[in-house]
Amino acid sequence: MDTEAVRSFVRAAGLGQLRHAADELGVTQQAVSKRIAALERELDVRLFTRTARGVELTLDGQAFLPHARNIVAGVDRAITAIRPGSRGLRIDVLGLRSAQAVVLHEYWRSHPETDLDVVTLRVNDPRLAVTAVQAGDIDASFRSVTDRAALPSEVEMIHAFDSPLELLVGPRHPLAAARTLTPPQLRGHRIWVPGIAPLSEWAEFYDQLATAFDLRVDTAGPNFGNEVLLDILADSADVATLVGSRDRYIWPTNHDLRRIPIVNPTLAYPLSLIFLRANPHPGLRAIINHFRSLTPLPEPAWLPSWATTARRSRPVGGTRAAE
Numbered sequence: 001m002d003t004e005a006v007r008s009f010v011r012a013a014g015l016g017q018l019r020h021a022a023d024e025l026g027v028t029q030q031a032v033s034k035r036i037a038a039l040e041r042e043l044d045v046r047l048f049t050r051t052a053r054g055v056e057l058t059l060d061g062q063a064f065l066p067h068a069r070n071i072v073a074g075v076d077r078a079i080t081a082i083r084p085g086s087r088g089l090r091i092d093v094l095g096l097r098s099a100q101a102v103v104l105h106e107y108w109r110s111h112p113e114t115d116l117d118v119v120t121l122r123v124n125d126p127r128l129a130v131t132a133v134q135a136g137d138i139d140a141s142f143r144s145v146t147d148r149a150a151l152p153s154e155v156e157m158i159h160a161f162d163s164p165l166e167l168l169v170g171p172r173h174p175l176a177a178a179r180t181l182t183p184p185q186l187r188g189h190r191i192w193v194p195g196i197a198p199l200s201e202w203a204e205f206y207d208q209l210a211t212a213f214d215l216r217v218d219t220a221g222p223n224f225g226n227e228v229l230l231d232i233l234a235d236s237a238d239v240a241t242l243v244g245s246r247d248r249y250i251w252p253t254n255h256d257l258r259r260i261p262i263v264n265p266t267l268a269y270p271l272s273l274i275f276l277r278a279n280p281h282p283g284l285r286a287i288i289n290h291f292r293s294l295t296p297l298p299e300p301a302w303l304p305s306w307a308t309t310a311r312r313s314r315p316v317g318g319t320r321a322a323e
Contacts (some may be wrong), residue, residue, distance in 0.1 A: 001042065003075050006033035006068045009047060012036065013065055017054035020083060065302035072108045088117035089283040092141035094131060097226070099163040099246035100142040100271060107290045114283060117280070124197035126274075130155055133274055140275040140284055144201045146306040156277045158288070162268040164261065167191075171256040172237040180263045183213040183302070191214055192232075192239050195223025205269060208304045213267075233257060244269055265300040270307035 011021040012032060022029040038225045040047050047061035053253040057065065093100040101118060108116050119138060121129055126143035133141055133155060142160065145151050167186065169176050175189065196219040223229075228247060233239055234255035243249060243259065251257055277285060 001071075002035065002038065005039040007072050007075075008032045008035040009039055009061075010065070010068050010072050012048070012055055013057055013061065013068075015054075016056070018194065020054075071191070088115040089140075089281045089287075090117045090138045091287075092119055092121045092132070092138045092143070094142060097248040098142075098162075099244045099269075100237075102246045102248055103161065103290075103294065104287070105244055107287055111286070114286075116283075124200040126201050127199075130274060133276060139281040140273050142271055143274055144270065144272040144306065145274070146201055146204055146304075148306075154277055155274060156280075157272050157274045160271045160273040160288075161291050162270050162293050162301070162303065162307075163246055164298065165242045165267040165269060166245050166259045166261050167232060168241050168243045168249070169240045169258050170234045170236055171258070173240060174237075175240065175256075175260065176258050178260050180261050181266045183215070183262060183267060186213070186215055186240075188216065190218050190239055192220075192229075192241050194216045194219060194221040194229070195229075202269075204306075205304050208303075209267065212302065230257065231254060242267075242319060263298065265302045266298045268297055268301050268303050270303050 008021060008025060008031075011024055012018055015021050015024070017028045018032045018036075022032045025032065036047065043064070044058075045060040045064075047053040047064060049058055091100075091104065093104065095101065096118070104116065104118055108114055121130075121132060121138070121141070123129060126141075126145050127150070129138075129141040129143040130145060130152065132138050134152065145157060146238060148157065151157055167175065167181055175181060175185070178185070193206060196206060202277050204217070206217050209215060230249065230251045233241065234251070234257060245259075245261065249257075273288065275281075
């Protein structure tokens with residue numbers, strides 16, 4: 001059914017004249033007449049009778065009118081729902097306790113008028129997040145495609161911010177009393193990061209990190225969630241893990257877990273933002289500008305190869321890494 005024909009019918013019924021309906025719709029009277037005639041043929045009924053004063057609804061027209069109004073209202077709502085700036089800004093984060101979600105929450109607290117929809121795509125391969133951006137399922141995603149040549153031409157990827165890493169340990173761990181740690185001090189200790197997904201950007205990150213500093217990164221076992229991991233750390237004298245300094249973790253007081261910054265160099269996880277080059281959501285630019293207000297990455301710093309390459313080719317936002 002031609003929804004513009006239904007719209008023409010609704011306006012003609014309300015105004016009582018085809019000419020007035022045409023003026024309001026911005027088309028010719030002939031166009032309105034043709035639309036209504038086509039609608040009548042499709043419905044196989046007469047909707048109007050013509051009079052000297054204009055048009056009047058037939059009984060069938062009166063019966064059809066409330067439904068036609070609902071059709072027009074539904075179409076208008078549908079168009080509004082997808083029009084940029086008319087709906088909330090949908091951004092994908094890796095988790096609702098992740099650094100990305102924390103930064104977005106900080107932004108929203110300063111700009112509560114922002115209509116923000118924070119979602120979590122259940123995908124590990126960043127290429128699937130790119131596909132979701134292309135399809136319009138989300139406006140942006142905090143993912144990194146480590147090979148920029150693999151990005152579709154219509155998709156932009158920028159550096160958002162860096163997340164310095166901390167060692168998270170229980171009170172019985174040999175490093176628990178340290179105020180800060182250097183990467184060499186981590187050697188020989190079991191850094192447990194269970195359930196690293198193949199093809200994920202973090203799989204490549206931990207491969208490069210372990211190689212660069214000769215670290216023992218143990219990926220064995222399924223990931224049963226943060227709560228289980230925190231319970232294990234609290235009871236262990238030899239297991240540690242790495243977390244981002246902005247990541248939000250909550251544990252019982254009796255766990256007595258310690259978050260220890262890593263320095264000289266700072267180990268950092270680079271976070272990128274992926275979105276469409278053409279017609280991005282109007283609310284996205286303000287959030288991108290917000291990244292520039294974040295605390296710069298402490299130096300010296302280590303980042304994986306894809307992050308340092310991106311900075312050499314395209315500096316973004318006032319943070320930089322030691323190379």
